[in-house]
Amino acid sequence: KAGVTQTPRYLIKTRGQQVTLSCSPISGHRSVSWYQQTPGQGLQFLFEYFSETQRNKGNFPGRFSGRQFSNSRSEMNVSTLELGDSALYLCASSPTGGREKLFFGSGTQLSVL
Amino acid sequence: GESVGLHLPTLSVQEGDNSIINCAYSNSASDYFIWYKQESGKGPQFIIDIRSNMDKRQGQRVTVLLNKTVKHLSLQIAATQPGDSAVYFCAETRPGGSYIPTFGRGTSLIVHP
Numbered sequence: 001k002a003g004v005t006q007t008p009r010y011l012i013k014t015r016g017q018q019v020t021l022s023c024s025p026i027s028g029h030r031s032v033s034w035y036q037q038t039p040g041q042g043l044q045f046l047f048e049y050f051s052e053t054q055r056n057k058g059n060f061p062g063r064f065s066g067r068q069f070s071n072s073r074s075e076m077n078v079s080t081l082e083l084g085d086s087a088l089y090l091c092a093s094s095p096t097g098g099r100e101k102l103f104f105g106s107g108t109q110l111s112v113l
Numbered sequence: 114g115e116s117v118g119l120h121l122p123t124l125s126v127q128e129g130d131n132s133i134i135n136c137a138y139s140n141s142a143s144d145y146f147i148w149y150k151q152e153s154g155k156g157p158q159f160i161i162d163i164r165s166n167m168d169k170r171q172g173q174r175v176t177v178l179l180n181k182t183v184k185h186l187s188l189q190i191a192a193t194q195p196g197d198s199a200v201y202f203c204a205e206t207r208p209g210g211s212y213i214p215t216f217g218r219g220t221s222l223i224v225h226p
Contacts, residue, residue, distance in 0.1 A: 004156070033213070043157075043202065043216040056211045090156050099145045099212050104156030 001026055004105035006091050012111045018079040021108045023091030025072050031055075031097030032074040034066060037088040037107070046089075049074055050097050078110075086112045121200060123221045132190040134220045136203035141184060143205035147214065148177060148188045152199045160188070160201075190222075198224045 005024040013019050025032050033056075034046040045058035049068035066076040072093075078085055088109050092102035126132050138146070144165040149157035163170045163177045163186075170177050176189040186203050200221050204214035 035216075042218045045213050045215075048211075048213060056213050058213075092156070097212060099206055101147055101159040101162060102157075102214070104149075104158065106154065106156050 004091055004093050004103050006089075006105035006108050008108060009106070010109045010111075012113060013081050014113050015081055015083060017081050018077065019081060019110060020075055020077050021089055021091075021110075023074045023076075023093075023105060025074070025091075025093030026103055029093035029095050029103070030072055031094045032068055032072060033092045033094075033097070033102065034074070034076050035090040035092065036060075037090055038086075043090070046076065048097055055097065081112045083112050086110060121219050121221045123223060125223045125225065126193050128193060128195060128224055128226050130193055132193045132197070132222060132224075134188045134190075134201050134222065136186040136188075136217050136220075138184050138186060138203065138205040138217070139215070140205060140207050141181070142209075143207050145206040145212075145214075146177070146179060146186055147204045147206075148175075148186075149202045149204065149216075150197075150199045151202065151219070157202060193222075193224050195224045195226050198222055 007022045031050045033048040036044045048056040052068045063079045068074045088107045090107045092104045094100050147162040148160040151157040161172045161177050168179050174191045178187045200219045202219045203217045206214045
């Protein structure tokens with residue numbers, strides 16, 4: 001089985017722009033979660049989608065949004081980028097999003113200049 | 114162990130030694146724990162998990178110990194190899210409602226040949 005695929009691998013944006021990141025989960029996995037990873041804050045949960053519905057949300061501003069498609073692929077969007085949004089954005093999938101291990105992609109490294 | 118600062122705690126060992134990585138978790142109600150390994154340029158990868166009804170679980174070269182009394186988790190790696198060099202995260206999951214794991218800050222393991 002192919003693993004979790006995230007695109008693009010690297011992104012450079014300027015303040016005020018918006019960005020869309022993409023994630024293809026492992027085939028058959030219906031839960032997709034997004035995490036922000038920074039050296040200072042570690043892994044912070046953004047949101048989780050299951051069957052095209054946002055099921056859980058972390059403590060991030062409304063500039064961060066996401067969606068999930070019928071094939072379980074997911075996108076996250078960050079609008080009005082700030083310097084502090086520079087981070088590694090990780091997508092993780094699991095079969096049901098229950099008490100189970102997560103399978104992570106390699107992430108998208110976003111730099112905001 | 115875990116750190117709330119900017120710098121990860123670091124454990125340096127010689128190849129062939131046994132390594133012990135510690136994690137203090139925050140919620141006494143947490144009932145499912147996972148250790149992840151993150152190599153440079155990659156997303157976290159599952160190593161081993163344990164449920165709160167157990168105090169020890171063994172995998173291939175790894176053992177996780179859970180002490181619920183002091184809310185402490187440890188990962189033991191036997192005969193550490195250079196390929197074990199990575200950042201190790203513990204994650205805890207609380208019962209009731211969402212199963213979103215909370216990640217610790219991580220410990221950097223450096224294995225010297």
